[in-house]
Amino acid sequence: xxxxxxxxxxxxxxxxxxxxxxxxxxxxxxxxxxxxxxxxxxxxxxxxxxxxxxxxxxxxxxxxxxxxxxxxxxxxxxxxxxxxxxxxxxxxxxxxxxxxxxxxxxxxxxxxxxxxxxxxxxxxxxxxxxxxxxxxxxxxxxxxxxxxxxxxxxxxxxxxxxxxxxxxxxxxxxxxxxxxxxxxxxxxxxxxxxxxxxxxxxxxxxxxxxxxxxxxxxxxxxxxxxxxxxxxxxxxxxxxxxxxxxxxxxxxxxxxxxxxxxxxxxxxxxxxxxxxxxxxxxxxxxxxxxxxxxxxxxxxxxxxxxxxxxxxxxxx
Amino acid sequence: xxxxxxxxxxxxxxxxxxxxxxxxxxxxxxxxxxxxxxxxxxxxxxxxxxxxxxxxxxxxxxxxxxxxxxxxxxxxxxxxxxxxxxxxxxxxxxxxxxxxxxxxxxxxxxxxxxxxxxxxxxxxxxxxxxxxxxxxxxxxxxxxxxxxxxxxxxxxxxxxxxxxxxxxxxxxxxxxxxxxxxxxxxxxxxxxxxxxxxxxxxxxxxxxxxxxxxxxxxxxxxxxxxxxxxxxxxxxxxxxxxxxxxxxxxxxxxxxxxxxxxxxxxxxxxxxxxxxxxxxxxxxxxxxxxxxxxxxxxxxx
Numbered sequence: 117x118x119x120x121x122x123x124x125x126x127x128x129x130x131x132x133x134x135x136x137x138x139x140x141x142x143x144x145x146x147x148x149x150x151x152x153x154x155x156x157x158x159x160x161x162x163x164x165x166x167x168x169x170x171x172x173x174x175x176x177x178x179x180x181x182x183x184x185x186x187x188x189x190x191x192x193x194x195x196x197x198x199x200x201x202x203x204x205x206x207x208x209x210x211x212x213x214x215x216x217x218x219x220x221x222x223x224x225x226x227x228x229x230x231x232x233x234x235x236x237x238x239x240x241x242x243x244x245x246x247x248x249x250x251x252x253x254x255x256x257x258x259x260x261x262x263x264x265x266x267x268x269x270x271x272x273x274x275x276x277x278x279x280x281x282x283x284x285x286x287x288x289x290x291x292x293x294x295x296x297x298x299x300x301x302x303x304x305x306x307x308x309x310x311x312x313x314x315x316x317x318x319x320x321x322x323x324x325x326x327x328x329x330x331x332x333x334x335x336x337x338x339x340x341x342x343x344x345x346x347x348x349x350x351x352x353x354x355x356x357x358x359x360x361x362x363x364x365x366x367x368x369x370x371x372x373x374x375x376x377x378x379x380x381x382x383x384x385x386x387x388x389x390x391x392x393x394x395x396x397x398x399x400x401x402x403x404x405x406x407x408x409x410x411x412x413x414x415x416x417x418x419x420x421x422x423x424x425x426x427x428x429x430x431x432x
Numbered sequence: 433x434x435x436x437x438x439x440x441x442x443x444x445x446x447x448x449x450x451x452x453x454x455x456x457x458x459x460x461x462x463x464x465x466x467x468x469x470x471x472x473x474x475x476x477x478x479x480x481x482x483x484x485x486x487x488x489x490x491x492x493x494x495x496x497x498x499x500x501x502x503x504x505x506x507x508x509x510x511x512x513x514x515x516x517x518x519x520x521x522x523x524x525x526x527x528x529x530x531x532x533x534x535x536x537x538x539x540x541x542x543x544x545x546x547x548x549x550x551x552x553x554x555x556x557x558x559x560x561x562x563x564x565x566x567x568x569x570x571x572x573x574x575x576x577x578x579x580x581x582x583x584x585x586x587x588x589x590x591x592x593x594x595x596x597x598x599x600x601x602x603x604x605x606x607x608x609x610x611x612x613x614x615x616x617x618x619x620x621x622x623x624x625x626x627x628x629x630x631x632x633x634x635x636x637x638x639x640x641x642x643x644x645x646x647x648x649x650x651x652x653x654x655x656x657x658x659x660x661x662x663x664x665x666x667x668x669x670x671x672x673x674x675x676x677x678x679x680x681x682x683x684x685x686x687x688x689x690x691x692x693x694x695x696x697x698x699x700x701x702x703x704x705x706x707x708x709x710x711x712x713x714x715x716x717x718x719x720x721x722x723x724x725x726x727x728x729x730x731x732x733x
Contacts (some may be wrong), residue, residue, distance in 0.1 A: 151535050153466075153542060206714055210721050212535045213464035217668050218717065220466075221710035224665065232703035344661075348546055351539070397553040404546030408524055411540045415532065 125261045127377065132268040133329050135369035138353045139275050139362065140322030146359035146421070147283060148315040149295035150208075151216040154223030155350045158320045160342035161199050161226055162192035162327025167243040167337045168236065177243075178236045185249035189328040196324020197317045199226075204316040208309055223347055230339040242338025249332050264333055271329065275322060276362055283362075291315055345400055349376060352406045358417025367419055375402065433698065435577040440694030441687065442583035442652055445590035448686025449645035450663060451670035452597060452679050453638030459677020459727065460614045460634050463529075464538050467520060467545040468642060469660035469667055470552075471513050475643025476650040476659060477552050478509035480561060490564035495571075495581035497651050502563055506647045513646075514639035520544050521635055545660070553657040560654040586648045593644070594683045597637065601679060606633060614677050662706065666690070669713040675727030684725065688712075 137159055144150040152158075166188035169181050183191070203222055207215045230237045237243065250263045282288050293301045294308045301308055331337055349372060357368025379399050387395035410417065454468050482505035483490060491499020498506075524544055528537050570578040601607035606629075612620035613630045621627060649659055670689045674681025693708045700708065716723065 149533070149535065151539060206718050210717060213458075213538055214672075214717055214721070216464065216466070216535070216538055217665075217672075218714065221665055221707075221713060225707045225710055228704050228707050232701060345546075348542065351542075393558055394554050397550040400550040401547055401554065404543045404550065407543035408540055408547065411532075411536060411543065412524065412527060415536075 122258060122261065125265050127373070129261070129265045129268050129333060131369050131373045132265070132272050133326050133333070134350065134353060134373060135366045136268075136272055136275060136326040136329065137323050137350050138357070138365040138369050139272075139279060140319040140326070141350055141354050142319075142359060142362065142365050143279065143291075143315055143322065144319035145354065146361070146365075147288065147291045147295065148312060149212075150312060150316050150319075151212060152219045152316075152319070153216045153347060154219035154221070154226070155323060155347040156342050156344060157219070157223035157226035158196045158199060158323035159327045159330075159346070160230060162196045162324025163331045163337050163341070164230065164237055164243070164327070165195040165324070166192040166328035166331040167246055170331075171243055171246050177238065185247070185328075185332055188331070189325060192324040192328035192331075193321040194324075196327065197321035200317045200320025201313070203320075204313040208312050208316065223344055227339060227342060227344070230342060238338070240339060242336060242340075244336045244338075246331060246335045246337075248335045268329055268333070271325070272366075275325075276366075279362060287311070287314075345403065348403055348407065349373075352403050352410075355410045355415075355417050356406060358420040360421030361417070361419045364417050364419030364421075368417065371418070372403075372406070375406070433695070434573070436694040436698055437691060438573070438577045438579045438583070440691040442579075442586050443694065444687035444690030445587045446645050446648050446652070446686075447663065447666045447670050447690050448594065448683045449590055449641045449648070450667040451674065451682040451686050452594065453641045454667055455671040455674060455676055455678060455682040455727075456610075456634055457638050458671065460610055460630060462534065462617075463525065464541070465525075466538065466541040466664065467548060468638065469664040470545045470548040471517055471639055471642035471660070472646035472649065472663060473552055473655075473657060473660040474516055474548055474646065475509045475513040475639075476646030476655045477556055477657075478512040478643065479505040479647045479650065480556070480563060480655060482508045483563060490566075492564075492566065495568070496585050497564055497566070497568060497582050498585060502647070502651070505563075506644065509647060510640040510643040513643035514636050516548070517635040517639035517642075518632070520548075521631070549657055549660060556655075556657065558657055560656050561650075562654055563650055580652065582651050586652055589644075590648075590683075593641070594679065597641075597679055610634065665706065665713065666693070666709040669709040669716065672713065672721075673716050673723055675723030675725040677727045678723070678725050681723060681725035681727065685723070688724075 137155060141152060141155055144152050168178070169183045169191045170185055170188040172182060199222065203215070203218050207218045231240055248260070250267065251260055290301065290306055290311055294306070294311055298308050330341070353368040353372040354365055355368070356371055357364030357366070376399060379402055380396070383395040383398055384392065450469060450472055454465065457463055457465050457468065479502065483501060488501035488505065489499070490497060490502040493499050524540050525537060528540055568580060568582065570580050572578045601611060609620065609625040610630055610633065612623070613625055613627070617627070646659065666689050670685035671682050673688060674683070674685030689709050689712055692712055693705065696708050697705060
């Protein structure tokens with residue numbers, strides 16, 4: 117396989133994993149209006165949980181249960197979902213800002229645990245030498261990459277189909293009803309707090325699953341993979357595509373990941389060596405600008421939420 | 433322990449200056465601005481910029497680092513930070529206010545925060561910087577603790593500023609108008625309080641206090657582009673602890689958060705420092721979401 121083709125497969129696999137995180141955020145923000153400023157935290161919880169569960173036994177580390185990858189995936193979903201449940205229980209009774217602050221705190225705290233709890237997470241060295249699924253079947257790096265890409269696509273497709281179904285269900289209508297008009301939903305005898313908690317937990321679980329997929333793909337996790345800016349990359353993907361649209365999330369993931377890696381490559385070519393660190397700041401400024409400009413000038417994003425039946429719908 | 437408390441008081445003052453601005457903006461403009469902590473960083477770096485652009489020495493005043501040069505630079509930095517707050521409001525927040533739900537406004541403030549933090553990073557680089565390289569000698573309090581004179585100064589100035597702000601809000605006509613807008617914007621508008629004036633004054637106070645806080649951080653610790661990022665959780669914890677809209681509460685909240693952090697670090701590994709204000713915040717939200725002190729009606733629910 118030529119270099120460019122190999123890179124494209126890598127690029128698309130990561131974009132696919134990000135698209136799965138975006139699906140999780142779409143449930144929370146796009147369909148329910150819940151702000152999550154700590155996306156990277158739930159993703160990291162999934163990645164590390166999977167790594168601890170599937171990793172080989174090591175004397176200096178907790179874990180190393182050597183479970184099959186499916187077990188790691190399940191554990192990742194459960195752990196991230198539980199973290200989501202705790203945050204939701206503490207903050208969802210309160211006004212929406214507090215959820216934003218609390219999730220921001222979760223994002224930071226998870227990173228601190230990843231860096232400091234060396235006995236569990238390997239500290240700054242991370243957890244390495246993790247088994248990768250399908251590796252034994254494929255043997256060859258190029259074949260593994262293609263097979264894993266297909267695997268990520270299948271998972272993405274399954275989540276997409278499940279969410280599309282969920283959104284059309286009565287429960288999905290209830291989500292949007294609560295997002296649009298909390299009081300009206302309550303007056304119909306629905307419990308917004310409960311539905312919000314369910315939605316937040318499902319979204320967090322999906323983010324955890326994406327973390328497990330990352331672990332399985334790279335075979336290595338370390339704190340550098342979960343820097344805070346990732347949260348806002350995911351947000352940019354969601355709103356550029358159009359929150360409330362599943363297709364939009366996938367398109368947004370591709371576009372923003374292309375902008376991120378493209379601008380990174382360009383800057384590393386253009387900027388002189390002594391200014392490399394500062395040049396990488398331009399990438400983040402770009403993400404910030406994309407977020408602010410999209411909110412200001414194109415709140416529906418590129419694709420946007422499909423129109424509901426009701427004609428008099430307020431903009432989300 | 434005494435040492436931890438002494439250090440906590442000066443850190444608490446820095447957090448309190450940020451939290452007083454946040455609590456005013458949350459209480460009066462009903463807006464949770466996640467870019468506020470970046471205004472601190474901006475203020476700190478603007479003072480550094482003034483010093484290096486004019487070639488002024490930070491100077492010294494007796495045992496304190498806050499000499500004439502740095503005081504002048506701080507005043508200019510306060511103006512530049514108010515300008516940043518007003519520009520961000522004009523270009524972004526004002527266009528969204530009333531048009532989108534308020535959590536979208538919060539989201540936009542995260543975007544603004546990213547832009548401000550990384551523009552600072554781009555302009556000034558990522559490494560730690562100081563206003564002056566002069567050595568300062570600590571004051572010893574018996575055998576119990578040693579404090580830097582600057583820490584004492586920061587503590588005292590913060591108390592004076594908080595007292596001034598409280599007096600302004602309590603006794604001046606404008607202060608009354610601001611408190612009225614916090615309690616009931618519609619009713620205060622009917623009584624001739626102009627929202628634009630309130631907006632201008634609130635951002636001015638918030639921006640000026642943020643710049644002061646940033647400079648104090650630079651004086652007692654150091655300047656780094658991620659100062660605001662590190663202080664975001666302590667500031668919000670302090671504002672919520674103090675009751676949204678309550679300036680004296682925010683002052684007390686700042687000290688409580690910093691003291692809890694300083695004392696907890698005697699037992700908890702310092703790598704977890706940032707998580708301590710977060711745990712305080714979660715406990716407050718769980719046990720007493722309206723804060724320890726009474727806030728305004730526009731704040732916590």
